[in-house]
Amino acid sequence: MTKAVVTVMLKSGVLDPQGKAIGQALTGLGFEGVGEVRVGKRIEIELAETDPDAAKAAAEEMGRKLLANMVIESFRVEIAQGTDY
Amino acid sequence: MRAAIVVFPGINRERDMAIALELATGHKPRMVWHKETMLDGIDLVVLPGGFSHGDYLRCGAMAAQSPIMPAIRAHADRGGHVLGVCNGFQILTEAGLLPGALLRNAGLRFLSQDCHLRVERADTDFARHYQSGQIFRAPLAHGDGNYFADDDTLDRLEGEGLIAFRYATPEGEIIPEANFNGSARNIAGIYAPNLRVLGLMPHPEDLVDPLMGGTDGKPLFDGLAAALTVAA
Numbered sequence: 001m002t003k004a005v006v007t008v009m010l011k012s013g014v015l016d017p018q019g020k021a022i023g024q025a026l027t028g029l030g031f032e033g034v035g036e037v038r039v040g041k042r043i044e045i046e047l048a049e050t051d052p053d054a055a056k057a058a059a060e061e062m063g064r065k066l067l068a069n070m071v072i073e074s075f076r077v078e079i080a081q082g083t084d085y
Numbered sequence: 086m087r088a089a090i091v092v093f094p095g096i097n098r099e100r101d102m103a104i105a106l107e108l109a110t111g112h113k114p115r116m117v118w119h120k121e122t123m124l125d126g127i128d129l130v131v132l133p134g135g136f137s138h139g140d141y142l143r144c145g146a147m148a149a150q151s152p153i154m155p156a157i158r159a160h161a162d163r164g165g166h167v168l169g170v171c172n173g174f175q176i177l178t179e180a181g182l183l184p185g186a187l188l189r190n191a192g193l194r195f196l197s198q199d200c201h202l203r204v205e206r207a208d209t210d211f212a213r214h215y216q217s218g219q220i221f222r223a224p225l226a227h228g229d230g231n232y233f234a235d236d237d238t239l240d241r242l243e244g245e246g247l248i249a250f251r252y253a254t255p256e257g258e259i260i261p262e263a264n265f266n267g268s269a270r271n272i273a274g275i276y277a278p279n280l281r282v283l284g285l286m287p288h289p290e291d292l293v294d295p296l297m298g299g300t301d302g303k304p305l306f307d308g309l310a311a312a313l314t315v316a317a
Contacts (some may be wrong), residue, residue, distance in 0.1 A: 014188065014233060015188065015191060015231070015233075015267070017188075017189050017190070017191055017192070017193045017267075018189060018193065021193055041142075065150075066142070066146065066150060067142070069143055069146065069179065069186055071178070071184075071185060071186045071233075071234070072186045072188065072233060
């Protein structure tokens with residue numbers, strides 16, 4: 001079995017108020033040196049496809065069609081096989 | 086005017102919308118389940134507010150893939166009128182029928198309050214019963230209404246006159262204080278280039294009867310009914 005891990009992040013330049021709030025909370029907790037915080041999503045998808053390249057291509061198609069809104073987000077696909085995740 | 090309201094699982098403003106449309110037209114709109122695939126004989130397709138599919142992934146992302154969407158796209162392509170309010174606006178952007186996206190409100194809070202809108206142009210089928218520059222009140226109820234688009238898109242929208250409404254003070258000032266969700270350039274609603282697809286975050290359908298506390302939203306529905314009844 002193959003697992004595709006899709007990481008979706010807001011594009012740089014798109015305001016991330018959640019990240020901002022988390023950053024402020026971390027600073028408020030006394031953590032020093034906290035810079036910009038960005039929040040994204042990690043989506044793990046089990047795939048029957050065993051060829052890593054084909055699995056990656058399929059997951060990238062999923063990213064473009066549904067998982068990310070390309071107007072505001074970008075995404076990255078990593079492929080893990082067996083228990084390698 | 087024959088209107089249809091598309092019902093997605095998780096929306097909750099379809100009955101408010103039906104009341105507003107029936108008041109304006111005298112007819113009950115057709116309720117169309119999202120798994121249907123036909124929209125024949127319909128002048129106006131409405132995507133109402135709510136939380137389709139629980140707002141999972143992104144607001145409107147799942148609904149934009151619904152079986153009914155090709156029929157909505159075909160309706161828009163042949164010049165049919167489409168109105169998306171709140172979640173309906175989010176669905177229209179997710180489906181690519183309107184540009185840009187609706188981000189989390191800049192202040193992170195869910196907004197449940199009134200806002201004021203300035204009518205940017207009145208020469209459309211949606212706004213013809215308002216005056217250009219008129220200010221009217223509309224309820225807001227959303228967590229993700231922060232309109233975003235890149236600068237080129239915003240410039241194009243402004244240059245082509247496709248901004249429908251902007252957040253304003255009751256006196257009509259377009260200032261950050263009136264822009265509760267942080268939208269780019271105070272944009273509350275936009276048109277497609279043919280001016281027949283409108284998406285907006287506030288809820289004009291919730292101010293159409295004195296019993297609701299006002300009738301500020303009624304001209305939108307009356308104007309549509311007048312425009313589309315003449316056309317029919």
